[in-house]
Amino acid sequence: MSQLTEAGKVDLAALADLERSFHGQIVRQGDAQYEAVRAIWNGSIDRFPALIARCADVADVVAAVRFGRRTGVLTAVRSGGHSFPGLSSCDGGIVIDLSLMKAIRVDPEARTVRAQAGVLLGELDQATQPFGLAVPSGIVTHTGMAGLTLGGGIGWLMRKYGLTVDQLKSVNVVTAGGELVTADADTNSDLFWGVRGGGGNFGIVTEFEFRLNPLGPVVLAGPIFWPMHASPDVLRFYRDWITDVPDELTTIVVHRHAPPLTAIPADLHGAPVITVVCCYAGPVEEGERVVRPMREFGTPVLDLCAPKPFLDHQSMFDPSFPHGWWYYFRSCDVAELTDEVIDIVAKNALQIRSPLTAFPIFQRGGAIARIGDEATAFHGRAAGHTVNINATTATAAGFDEERDWSRNFWSELVPYQTGVYANFLMDEGEDRVRQAFGAAKYEKLKALKRRYDPDNFFRLNQNIRPD
């Protein structure tokens, strides 16, 4: 792939054509906005595209794809910009940026919502919750709905309503050939299968249509805290407790140093803690009954699990994952929290150095696991837990040490790993992408890639190579 900035390699006529027809904004190196617009969420990744095509509509997306094809320039696609390894930017090439495309249309009677690719999770919830409806999505509101959905989408409502892709009805896709197509269960059904977990490999999704499901708007939700040294006991109790909880309950266990938030008493700030964060997607009173055994275990130092608007709960983790900090991730799924897994988790949690590192262990199962693994490109529905070992620092200072901690921790879990969620991969190479999909599904995805993108034009993603 050529770089747009290398003299003589760019088709200037193509660039002029693009600029002439473009409705959005084209930002180039040197423009006043360039620095702000090129930034992506993970501050440890610093890339310098030659051109950022900020699309205003589908016609712009088509034009940008055709420009990429015509010039052969390296092309990245960005919606929310939250790719852990920064796959939504590139050096020297073009970024097709969908973040300005934010239209949302809720149909409360049909219980559906249509959302353009630039919509963030919080914006989707803000639009649907006034009707007491929701799409199951992720746990940080500024995450892009597009990238999250294309990888599967795990979050607070998954055990009740499944993955985000399990509520997807249809998509509009601009293909590698620059054509706009629709995909749903009946039309281009192979493509529809592929975009439900296979990431951005098959085209640019410009619009998503989801089914909506009832939720709240008030739910029982929030974290319960114990001192981190109690982690082995808390996790053993937790493991037994969750075998018998209804699908309405989804929990996430987080180990970290307690952050200095107003909801947390000052004497706890900085203290190493284990928290079990709950979200009950059903009647509050029922949730109180279900959560009681966990909150009565041992001696919690703080209990913030209470009835609250789902929208408040959805933004709970936002302050822990702001734009611009330095992040490194290693992730894996495990079948269960065996004694061995618990001991590894508890030991490594005590070795966290950065006050900003917070690593979640998602409880899986419920509705996700009841759908057959072949139904969508997403793989690994039977996993018991998703462990996301997230090392965080504010700047480069201390980042290498925290990253090494994440890698060592992950390596200790290798004997217990059952797979990995594609959206939680760094840039880890083809073998890990194959692992994320399993060997058989990976071959099926390759065949689909050959059909929809034989030249691997869309390659800045968890790439399924067509060859």
Ligand SMILES: Cc1cc2nc3c(=O)[nH]c(=O)nc-3n(C[C@H](O)[C@H](O)[C@H](O)COP(=O)(O)OP(=O)(O)OC[C@H]3O[C@@H](n4cnc5c(N)ncnc54)[C@H](O)[C@@H]3O)c2cc1C
């Ligand atoms: C703070 C944070 C919290 C997260 N929490 C969760 C969570 O709770 N649950 C969960 O499942 N995941 C979670 N994730 C992971 C998240 O799903 C992925 O990072 C996802 O890729 C983000 O989507 P995006 O649109 O912001 O990403 P981008 O960086 O814009 O894109 C990510 C990838 O998708 C491709 N892509 C983006 N938009 C399109 C499009 N419209 N069409 C085709 N390809 C496209 C890009 O080319 C790139 O390869 C989280 C990530 C972060 C940073």
